[in-house]
Amino acid sequence: MITVENLHKHFGGIHAVDGASLTIAGGSITGLIGPNGAGKTTLFNVIAGVYKPTSGRVLLDGEDITGLPPHDLFAKGMLRTFQIAHEFSSLTVRENLMMVPPDQPGEALWSAWFHPSAVRAREEEVRARADEVIEFLEIAHVADERAGNLSGGQKKLLELGRTMMVDAKIVFLDEVGAGVNRTLLNTIGDAILRLNRERGYTFCMIEHDMEFIARLCDPVIVMAEGTVLAEGTAAQVQSDERVIEAYLGTGLKNKATA
Amino acid sequence: MMDILNTLALLGNYLIVPGITYGCQLALGALGITLIYGILRFSNFAHGETMAFGTMTVILLTWAMQSVGISLGPLPTALLALPFGIAATVLLLLITDRYVYKFYRQQRSTPVIYLIASIGVMFLYNGLIRFVIGPDDRQFNDGTRFIMKAREFKEMTGLREGLAIKSSQGITLIVTILLVIALFWFLNRTRAGKSMRAYSDNEDLALLSGIDPDRVVMIAWILTAALATIAGTLYGLDKSFKPFTYLQILLPIFAAAIVGGLGSPVGAIAGGFVIAFSEVAVTFAYRKVFGYMGYEVDGLMQLLSTDYKFAVSFAILVIVLLVKPTGLFSGKSY
Ligand SMILES: Nc1ncnc2c1ncn2[C@@H]1O[C@H](COP(=O)(O)OP(=O)(O)O)[C@@H](O)[C@H]1O
């Protein structure tokens, strides 16, 4: 589904991503782990079109999507969430969700004034979908709350909810589990599994909680110093000598911080 | 008792009525500034000239209508010309965006670069306006002059002080109220308005949603053109049209937008009235007020000569930036 070929992203002298190659198989829930500063978030940002890579390619179903802006990638069904949750803080949770689907006629002034019935019909459709998502994620009690007032965990759920408002192909989750309590984490995990099984979403997720990863992810890719270090099941990578070494910090000396 | 009523009439005539009118005009101007700041994230220095351009087209159309005998009876013909003036201004702003700001958007330029570009645009508009209509003073207010004349008020109440309300003042208030209601309805209730708020709130996220950034920017310019043309025309009806005054009014308008909190529409309106009333109150001659209170005083008892009225905006601006730099209604999210 996604193929990354020899990707480099340098910030001045810092080689944040330094020759990473990997594939994410369609239908999988691929985990991406690695010590802090390994370049995981940067890799996501390059794939998601936030940064142009210094060199290398990204393919989506064989099509070269390197450097396409986020907006175009969204249209192709590639969605992402942020390590630090993003939301439209002054809009309600339901309004946040309703913002996601593209091509709503109500957005054009012309049709808003001259085709109100078409606008209303589409809006009802989007609202129904938002209500479905709200029910799926069990957040009905905060549906009309301003998103800015949500707890950190609820914002992460909302991020996941956003991906459900369109028919996504692949979703990149950057630490959805970070700073989320156990109960909410289980809700998020269940939602990810159900989306994967029932709707065929492919996921690629950066995560630190090994228990959470072991429950959801197969395969797991390990990054360190901007490259892929190992790949396998959660159990395999956890017992891999090189991975243990990388996490212990030995051999993680200054190469990346020239 | 009579003295108190006379004082009230005096204050109403010279302070409250002009303050409300001027506050409306500044509020509408500041809304245009704040809207562009919220969406495109720069301070648009060309906004005063945009107001002048809109007003100029309204004046030209008013003259054309007058020459073929079209009129609105007691109302100024300019109101009839207004929609066409707005359309022309929308066109001007969209062309400007296409050939100036769009380039900087694609370059992902910093706000300072936009700001400097907008100063260039300001000079361009300024030249265009002087070329078309010249730098002179223009009167274009036909229709009845007064809703209530000072003499009528005196006869009606038997007071010594008159209270006059000009038609242009009544029109300013009514148009502003209608426009503000329409604007807030648009921002809070429609999909297009919510897209704008969302975009202003979190641009990164908006780009990863179904929000079309080009469309949001376009709508922001359309709203700005409408607000600028209406604000400019109301100001021109109330005073008179002179291109230079629209350059001067930029300072109080910016002060209003910043005092209210850049990016906050509610703040822009509040800021407009804060600036307007301060300016009017500081330049008002209080001698007669003292007279009614039983103190005979020499001199005008004016805190500041009218010539320096723009210093008031400046002073308030400095105070607000020192005390609460984000403005009264900290902005950026509607
Ligand atoms: N915008 C940036 N500018 C400069 N350096 C950056 C930038 N983003 C990330 N880095 C650096 O790149 C390296 C990898 O960071 P990141 O991708 O956030 O790692 P991870 O998500 O795996 O913790 C770090 O050394 C970080 O300081």
Ligand SMILES: [Mg+2]
């Ligand atoms: Mg990270």
